[in-house]
Amino acid sequence: MSLPTTGGRVESVSVRTGLVGGEAVTYCQVDADIFPVDPTAPHVKMRVDLPYDWNRKAMMFGGGGYDGTVPDLAENVPFGPTDQPVPLARHYATFASDSGHQQSPAAPPSLDGSFGVNDEALNNFAAGDALKKTRDASLFIVRHAYGADPAEVYFSGGSTGGREALVVAQRWPEAFDGVISAFPAWNNLSEGLDLGYLAQVLSRPGAFPGPAKQTLLHDSVINACDGLDGVEDGVVSNPSGCHFDPLTLRCPGGADAGPSCLSDPQIGAVVAMSTPFRWPYRIASGETGYPGFPFLSGADMRTPFLGFGTTAPADPMPVTSGYGLQYWDQWVKYFLTRDPHHSSLDVDPRNPGKWLSRISYLSTIEDRNDVDLGPFARAGGKLIMLHGAADELVSAASTSDYYRRLHDTLGPRQTRAFMRYYVVPGANHANFGTPSFAAAWDSLSALERWAEQGQAPRNPIVSDALHDRTRPLCAYPDWPRYRDGAPDSASSFVCTH
Structure with missing residues (x-):
């Protein structure tokens, strides 16, 4: 019909x-x-x-x-x-x-x-x-x-x-x-909530890893996990077997010391991206979380436009931020609040407050x-x-x-x-x-x-x-x-x- x-x-x-x-x-x-x-x-x-x-x-x-x-x-x-x-x-x-x-x-x-x-x-x-x-x-x-x-x-x-x-x-x-x-x-909505949380994490002072650090992380994961499938060819064929510890890249004392290491805020951001995100409330679609992005499982971070982006998320959202972060920004402005001037960084996916009922409704359409x-x-x-x-x-x-x-x-x-x-x-x-x-x-x-x-x-x-x-x-x-x-x-x- x-x-x-x-x-x-x-x-x-x-x-x-x-x-x-x-x-x-x-x-x-x-x-x-x-x-x-x-x-x-x-x-x-x-x-x-x-x-x-x-x-x-x-x-x-x-x-x-x-x-x-x-x-x-x-x-x-x-x-x-x-x-x-x-x-x-x-x-x-x-x-x-x-x-x-x-x-x-x-x-x-x-x-x-x-x-x-x-x-x-x-x-x-x-x-x-x-x-x-x-x-x-x-x-x-x-x-x-x-x-x-x-x-x-x-x-x-x-x-x-x-x-x-x-x-x-x-x-x-x-x-x-x-x-x-x-x-x-x-x-779609569940992923958006995770992207919104990551936008907040990456917008914190010193948390955003720039392109050089993204390359460092990618190369380190490949070096640690490439051979788990029996051959070193630049491809991690068994990502579930890859258990990379980002603390191995920690800068001395945890402070940012340049492109050869990650600061404590940057390690926190990387862990947040690769960790399942759960929210402490119910939405009508029944979804309870999003599994995160496998940056510690052999993901290729040489495409920053899709992943981290080249600049940290902010208000207004830069076009050089990651695609997913810009997607979240548009969703907040036009799907959630229907206010093009509303800052997407002001909506906390962990505690959405007055926006919870709208999020729940949208979940029935998007999930x-x-x-x-x-x-x-x-x-x-x-x-x-x-x-x-x-x-x-x-x-x-x-x-x-x-x-x-x-x-x-x-x-x-x-x-x-x-x-x-x-x-x-x-x-x-x-x-x-x-x-x-x-x-x-x-x-x-x-x-x-x-x-x-x-x-x-x-x-x-x-x-x-x-x-x-x-x-x-x-x-x-x-x-x-x-x-x-x-x-x-x-x-x-x-x-x-």
Whole structure:
């Protein structure tokens, strides 16, 4: 059943021919608006690309951050392969939307939360309403263009898009035949509370470790834990076995003595980031905490924009602060207080005071934590979920928590019948910057074989797009342990507990 709108309109149609992922493709591009019920709410802006040589399949892409722009329909799936065509070049009809609001051109990409002052726009984004509206409108256009429905409809996304992938499987179990969810921010409010706490910690005098100290910490963790998987290759394949003590980097007397050590306030900040955060009150979603970020488990801190940032959080929040800290700042201003002048550092996630009831309400929209995907599985849906162990923006420990909850709810047999979850050692958030391991795997072909032919993924291999090496892609909770042979070959590793 479609969600309420007041209709829509095709705004433009154009025929395009060009290289898409190195392949020549001719397609019709359709831009359209979906009109809101609330006349003060923004439109949902959407786009559909219709290849002339259609393969009878459709792919919807998720967004990122606060969304606000239509994703590139010629993009690849997250952690996608570099040696295979992207979906549009495979002649998929591809579609996506801005999730129901348009980002301000003056805001950093995907960091404009100002739409949150409108309830319909908030639900379009946070609850995922725009996903179903976009899916239904896009398939109407597909039917009009080709005179037929797609044989299969898939969804792929990472980060916010990964969260959106889980939302469609939860809320509309028959809408998609298969879903790829990468590094999903599924417990969006819970993570935000942890980010808010970390913003306060990092804003304390002397607590912020600058880029040089972040590099020191990263290199120290790698040096301490790299060989735990049997080979020293710059990748910590067994992060749960890494127990790095930040006190080994303590400056003499605990006072800041330069880039070669950490002061006591900086050690406190690092420990806070890598420690689970718990709040002493109840929220309606039932969440009680966030597992923290694995900076002491081999995370790659050479991408400071996503992690710490290069400057400490402050009011106003600097654009050089970490992405997550800026995300929290927007959330406080537009989701929580709906006051653009409110300082995000004045909201204490440990003791929110008058804001508790609003936080609790927002948790019902943002924490999409219903793990009963039984209806999706019974409808024949297949789910592939991936996360990089070194993700510095969305905790891999959080996704593992989601998987364990789902596994406990449905049981091992039913879970394995429709889902695979892989943690990629050394991979960070969306292969941003120069990760230790730039994950590249043809998850789309694996999903097609599973959904269309009943062939589940078997012994998958993930490549490093920046280095000439491969690793076995181990189903969680397994990880690749070096056995013998060439250390750049997947055949030299075995998946182990």
